[in-house]
Amino acid sequence: MTRKQLIFEKGYNALINNFTPEMDIKSIDFDTILPKSLQRNEEINLPDVPEFEIVRHYVNLAHKNYGVDSGIYPLGSCTMKYNPRINEVTARLSGFLKIHPLQEENDGAIELIYNLGQQLCEICGMDAFTLNPAAGAQGELTGILIIKKYFEIKGIKKDKIIVPDSAHGTNPATSAMAGFSIIEIKSDENGELPLDQLEFAMKGGDVAGLMLTNPNTVGVFDRNIDKITEIVHKYGGLCYYDGANLNPIMGIAKPGEMGFDIIHLNLHKTFSTPHGGGGPGAGPVGVKKDLINYLPCPQVIKNERGLACVENEGESIGRIRSFWGNFGVLVKAYTYILALGKNGIKNAAQNSVLNANYIRTQIKHKFTIPYDRINMHEFLVDANLPNGVNSEDVAKALLDRGIHAPTIYFPLIIHEAMLIEPTETENKRELDKFIEAMLEIYEEAEKNPEYLKKGPYNTEIGRLDATLAARKPCLRD
Amino acid sequence: MDYVPHDLETIRIMLEKIGVENLDDLYVDIPNNLKIKQLNLPEGLSESDLLKNLTELSEKNHIYNTSFLGAGSYYHYIPSLVDSIISQSQFFTAYTPYQAEISQGMLQSIYEYQSAISRLTEMDITNASMYDCASALAEAATMAFFVTKKKKILLIEGIHPEYIETVQTYCWGRSIETETIPLDELDNKLTDEIAGVLIQSPNFFGDIEDISQVAKKIRSKTKKCLLIQAMSDPTCLGKLNPPGKNDVDIFVAEGVGMHPSFGGPNLGILSVKKKYMRKMPGRLIGLTKELHGEKEGYVLTLQAREQHIRREKALSNICSNQALIMIASLVYLVSLGKTGLKNVAMQNFQKANHVKQALSQISGYKVLNTKPTYNEFIVKCPNINKLIKKCKDDNILPPLKLSHYFPDRKDEILICVTEMNSKEDINKFLQIAKEAAQ
């Protein structure tokens, strides 16, 4: 057999584990509690697996996975920095982990939510933050719904959002969820937003706002940023900052001062909370004063009596999920910000930019860099190598060298895009290892391209057939 | 403490190789007027000071000896191996499994989760998880709109108030109309204009609804309308008829295996009938084989549904799952196994119904549920404030005052009893209830 055993195949047909408290009250006839017609008739099709088998099964699976702890993880726009272990400890303090979201004795949790919101306001130059959104994408939805609410309450009909062609795919998808359609503007040769086209689009009068990532997804800071926000405001639009790339500018410049009205952050990127293999994250949303009333509920506010929890007071977009968001993630981000402090935050930003520029300058003599100038925390490579070796082939060759691949095929504006973001927590040895691997792969593309096209070879499993997976979906055992 | 490894000499060498003199030179693109002098934040802390600071803060929250509070977040016993497994660093420090060849551990775990939930619910297909039950329900409502192209959703009273509000927010975004109605009005309201009917069972007040009857009604009166069931605490499925047996089109629920953590993170289960597989939101993992070999392995699949490909035409912008919590839920289910899950469900049924019966014997208390209940039920109290205060005095997290969500219902409480409430806890609570009635 070529397939690895599933946990379901490691079970027995009898009770083995004993986790549940002893039943200490007298049971009554179950049929008097729940009529037979509502009862489950068949056994649950899950085996009873001995505890040790379960632990071994999942520890072995974990060992087949690559994490930040395994080595450099230069995924562009994902900010895969070290996840400090103290964060894991603080989030598991029983006063955080075991409190009920509806209990009234919650001063510590409310204070943490308020304090973290204040810290994020200071870092981003905003006036208030909601920490409720569960992920970056949900933060985006929250922000776009705030834009919708703003115009709805003002009684102004605007139904379009501008995004640059280098935007994350979530931007158009999110806009559609709030009933907006998209105007896409093509980035110029410097990777920046052309002002004349922006102004032309805004003149239409039906544009509610602009969604922008800055530094953008090609890794450069848009030098016209204050002019951009000025143009959008001139025509009555709002400026939305996609905070995916906040890491290189935190402590250096504030999106709020660039003229942005709304911002979402990804605590799992910039603020070191672990990605968890795809979640849980957190996507706080910050706004300027005029938009505070539209924030989702509940919120923590400060009044003359201290901190208070407030529900929808009429103008809120409403609730976007239950309770207070991914609170455990908030504890980790709060711990991180306290650890870094004002100087640490700036230092982290600067070194993320240092590391990215270091890699760029050490591989640019071989690789095509479409926007070759001082970049921020990440940079874009057009991995169109000799003999038809492409971005995916380079990625797989990196895996063969025990290195996680950068983001590939994003942003869409470069065909063989490879977006490289090393983050500030990588040391120079690790960066040099990556650089050396990239140069070696380039050389291999010249000499032995066919080998690269069929890689990887040294991994748990070879390149997989994604087409087969989608044609004949097998989504469960 | 900033977790940056470089010393000054290393930075100097790197700057030299880049060809600039100092770190500030890397920020030439940012206009000077936008550069700030300094953040108005304190200096960083050492790890020991962090621990002290956060411990003090956490201690401002009260931890009770026992709890009779549920209402969407439940205390169940969580086997120790759950936290041990989600603390495996290659799980929790990984990103989304884009590079399948070095992510088979996470990918197989997701596949096992999809399988385990499908087995538990008897639904055909389960995705890799949503943020929570509330947002999963909202996305399910959107899905009903995408499948039927109809723009009205009916919500049946008894859905968790926070889920209802979440559904309303998402539906407002897409201009989908929502209406909340009592179950007995469903007959009148069911027309061919309805995209989906949302119902929770066991519902917020504890009632277990006969979902199969609701399904029959929908099928007999409409052609396309979807039946969507929500559930706050799926541990009941150890004994309760699963949604897959009740002709449910989409099933959503909160995850299992996590501590409350002030309400998050947890996850949203989302399972569907097979015919809706390509219309569902969220991440899906599929089995496939090597291109140049014979080994089987797992990949992210059916991605044409998702935002990075379908962009503004995508059903949802979701581009993650609650992967680590998903592993916790999976390990919880596997640890308990069919025997343990049955046992937990049975204990919750028996203990909660024991308290329900006992309270109804105490003069002044009236149980308001007329349908069967799982681990929650509502009671009208003679002196609600006295009851709540006495609970707190005895270090018991009291039941929910219904007025928290329904201001008119001042005398009613929602009581939750689980396997975590021992006989002593229960007797103490009943004693308090008796005293509070006097």
Place this chain on the structure above:
Amino acid sequence: MEFPTDLKYLATHEWVKIEGDIATVGISDHAQDQLGEIVFVELPDTGVLEKGAVAANVESSKAVGEVVMPVSGEVTAVNENLEDEPETVNSSPYGNGWIFKVKMSNPSEADGLLDAAAYQATL
């Protein structure tokens, strides 16, 4: 790459074969090539649709293409073979890879479609 001259085309990459009042619809060789390996074809329900309405979707593992109604009318048949063998659209876009047939309600709409040369000029 082929563009049969007996077919009509849309700038959105559909081809149409007119036989009496029946129009057979598929996607062009160029479209299938751009999409890459096709993994799924979402076929329309039978019923009446207006010209320009989205009738079907063609999915590859990296992209998705919409197939719009080239003319108004009633969808009378769909190519059910594509449910199991969507790759036929790649191998035979103008033959066995047809997607659906429409009974035209206003055959004159077909006059506005592009011929092979005009379509090729748009690529």
